[in-house]
């Protein structure tokens with residue numbers, strides 16, 4: 161390509177200054193992305209909220225699409241291949257952010273329920289970048305982890321985490337979902353947790369979904385939760401985003417607006433990976449380093465107990481704040497209010513509120529780089545090391 165390309169980018173993408181040497185960047189809203197904005201553009205950079213398909217791209221001059229995400233279910237990859245449009249995404253960019261979100265949920269639930277981590281069996285559905293990061297942290301705190309991943313079994317993959325059946329995973333104390341959303345192929349994940357599988361789960365279990373909403377049949381889940389028979393549930397993702405059914409939100413232990421991966425580092429790394437890929441495609445230098453943004457942080461107290469570890473993690477991120485804000489945005493009162501106090505918002509307002517929460521999401525850093533100066537009990541040393549914490553006593 162000889163001319164300077166025009167790059168259309170989602171306005172919620174950080175660190176777009178990386179692209180200043182590669183083309184002229186123009187930002188646009190991602191949901192909905194105005195098709196007219198693509199006129200004359202060669203490059204389109206999106207996040208998960210933009211459906212990228214023939215309807216959006218046919219007749220445009222876009223030749224490169226980048227998605228600063230791990231998931232690709234919003235992109236019609238077959239169409240892009242047929243149309244000769246190059247595609248890049250960001251595998252692994254925010255895996256540690258999601259793993260920290262899951263670790264906090266497990267620690268808080270275990271503390272609240274008097275469960276010893278060393279006796280917890282954790283089942284992961286999907287053992288890719290996120291599943292492996294989650295397993296690394298949970299094994300380090302003493303949990304026994306098993307995963308179900310049929311594509312890896314069929315490929316004969318050697319995995320550090322033992323692979324079992326989905327049924328074995330669903331029988332664990334904690335179940336965490338880390339699969340892509342797929343509707344075709346030998347192992348589709350749409351409604352993988354359907355009514356029948358959900359019926360086998362009990363209130364003694366913890367179910368966490370940070371992958372994609374439609375992997376769980378949300379109506380069936382709500383029916384189980386309203387009957388008092390469902391698992392304690394953490395949902396970061398919802399079947400009809402940006403819609404969040406107030407009844408389902410009221411029934412879960414914790415809900416958040418699809419932000420499990422929203423660390424500053426995860427988002428910046430996603431942009432940086434696209435910058436590298438675009439530079440390679442254009443055949444130009446793209447050797448800028450990933451912008452480093454985490455400030456110096458210090459934890460001066462000891463890390464002796466599970467509660468200490470949770471308190472340390474909470475310096476970076478307080479999940480109940482996301483839960484509170486999401487409830488407010490969907491018209492629910494603070495925890496415990498009756499159904500009569502729910503504010504009846506329209507779908508349009510709820511959808512706008514959901515996207516607004518994500519757009520204005522606060523600065524949240526991963527734990528990596530935190531300096532601990534207090535005494536660390538041997539039992540927590542491995543997890544702190546895997547979190548990238550620097551222990552200096």
Ligand SMILES: NC(=O)c1ccc[n+]([C@@H]2O[C@H](COP(=O)([O-])OP(=O)(O)OC[C@H]3O[C@@H](n4cnc5c(N)ncnc54)[C@H](O)[C@@H]3O)[C@@H](O)[C@H]2O)c1
Pocket residue numbers: 230231232251252254255258285286287288289290291308309310311312338339340341347348349352370371372396397418419420421422
């Ligand atoms: N909430 C968030 O902010 C957030 C952040 C990152 C990723 N995600 C979601 O999490 C998903 C997983 O991320 P990842 O980085 O681990 O992806 P990945 O591609 O590295 O791993 C996915 C794994 O799932 C396995 N898999 C596929 N179908 C399966 C099935 N039917 N049963 C069991 N395993 C199956 C694959 O073999 C693979 O090992 C992404 O596709 C994305 O949708 C959400």
Ligand SMILES: O=C(O)[C@H](O)[C@H](O)COP(=O)(O)O
Pocket residue numbers: 172206207208209228229230231232254418421
């Ligand atoms: O797949 C992912 O990486 C995440 O789900 C995704 O990044 C969520 O954030 P968004 O792209 O919608 O801003």
